[in-house]
Amino acid sequence: MxxxxxxxxxxxxxxxxxxxxxxxxxxxxxxxxxxxxxxxxxxxxxxxxxxxxxxxxxxxxxxxxxxxxxxxxADFQKMKTELHEMMINLSHDLKTPLTTLSGYVQLLHIRYNEDHNNYQSIDAILEKLQTKIAQTNRMITQFLDIAKIESGDIEIEFLQIDIGRLCKELVMEYYDILEINGFEVELHIETKPILINSDKNAVTCILHNLIDNALKYGIDGKYFGLTARETKQYIMIEVEDHGQGITEDEQAHIFERNYRGKAAKQQTNNGSGLGLAICHKLSKELHAELRVNSLPKIKTVFSLLLEKS
CATH class of the missing domain: 1.20.5 (Single alpha-helices involved in coiled-coils or other helix-helix interfaces)
Structure with missing residues (x-):
């Protein structure tokens, strides 16, 4: 059982x-x-x-x-679309200065054959050639920079740097441009060393782009200001101009790759649309924050906040 x-x-x-x-x-x-x-x-x-x-x-x-x-x-498709747009923009942006360079070379050849002793005319053409070459080289450099950042090939090395000293050195590089164009310059940099562990090349690249933009789009306001100061949490660097400015709806997009604001589109020699995107991506690599605050035709301030820790 x-x-x-x-x-x-x-x-x-x-x-x-x-x-x-x-x-x-x-x-x-x-x-x-x-x-x-x-x-x-x-x-x-x-x-x-x-x-x-x-x-x-x-x-x-x-x-x-x-x-x-x-x-x-979705991220891949977005990156693919952005890369396609960037290649189209880059090819267009390079075609314009390269065509201009070719025209200047032909004009230089004609002027030299007409009167090779006319140094003033030849020097003027050579100066324009140099400007266009620098512009073209900058576009190519920006394209390579963004490609390195996207691929993760960029090397960030955190070493102690003096932000105050770095800012003064960068402003001196622009001394002639500021003086020739009649800019009012105000620097507010603490006299004591402002030390922080960061990557000098990355910070320099960010500030170069911000200063270039301030001089390019702030030419109407004839004002350039740079502030470097220390707070409890951050080392703060501010670049200010009183030019055309950035409208509120544009401020949400200016750090996007290939984005060009109204002021950039009005420029005869507009950029590649990569400068601020590079700044934004580099600031992330530095664990920093990049902000913008703009009142069109009154004041535009870009702020780089580097964490002290």
């Missing part, structure tokens, strides 16, 4: 195990089919009613993976 009951219990256990395993197989097959469908269509999440805690955990893990996969694909 006992043996009979044991056989019945064993049979029930076997049937229960078979049913459980079969349900697992059916649910997994259903999961597999829905997952293949989602992967083919690249959208949606797994939805399956099940009483199995294990299957529920598996579905949650798969959905987390799917969300990450969709985000990676």
């Amino acid at each position: 006992m043996r009979f009951f044991l056989e019945i219990i064993l049979s029930i256990v076997v049937v229960w195990q078979y049913t459980t395993i079969r349900n697992y197989q059916l649910e997994i097959e259903q999961l597999s089919g829905e997952l293949n469908f989602l992967l083919d269509n690249q959208r949606g999440l797994l939805l399956l009613r099940t009483n199995s805690k294990t299957i529920q955990k598996l579905i949650l893990s798969i959905n987390d993976y799917l969300q990450m996969l969709y985000q990676k694909k």
Whole structure:
């Protein structure tokens, strides 16, 4: 009698195990089919009613993976589109100065043949050639910089630097341009050393771009200001101009790659649309923050906040 009951219990256990395993197989097959469908269509999440805690955990893990996969694909498509636009813009931007360079070379040849002793005319053309070459070289450098940052090839080395001294050295590089164009210059840099661990090349690149923009788009205001000061949490560098400025709706986009504001589009020799994008990406590499505050035709201030820690 006992043996009979044991056989019945064993049979029930076997049937229960078979049913459980079969349900697992059916649910997994259903999961597999829905997952293949989602992967083919690249959208949606797994939805399956099940009483199995294990299957529920598996579905949650798969959905987390799917969300990450969709985000990676969206990021890739965005980067692909931006790269395509950047290549189009770069080819256009390079074509214009290269065509101009070719024209200047031809004009130089003509002037030299007409009167090779006319040094004043020849010097004027050579000066324009030099300016265009510098502009073209800067575009190529910016393109290479953004490519390095995007690929992760840029090397950031955190060493102690004196921000105050660096700012003074950079302003001196622009002394002739500021004087020739009649800029009013105000510097507010603390006399004591402003020391921080950061990457000197990256900070220099950011400030070069910010100063270039201040002089280019602030030419109407004839004002250039640079402040370097220390707070409890940050080393703050501010570059200020009183030019055309940036409207509120543009301020949300100016750090995007290839974006050109209204002021940039009005410039005859506008840039590549990469300068501020490079600044923004480099500031992230430095664990810093880049801000802008602008009142058009009154004051525009770009602030670089370097964390002291």
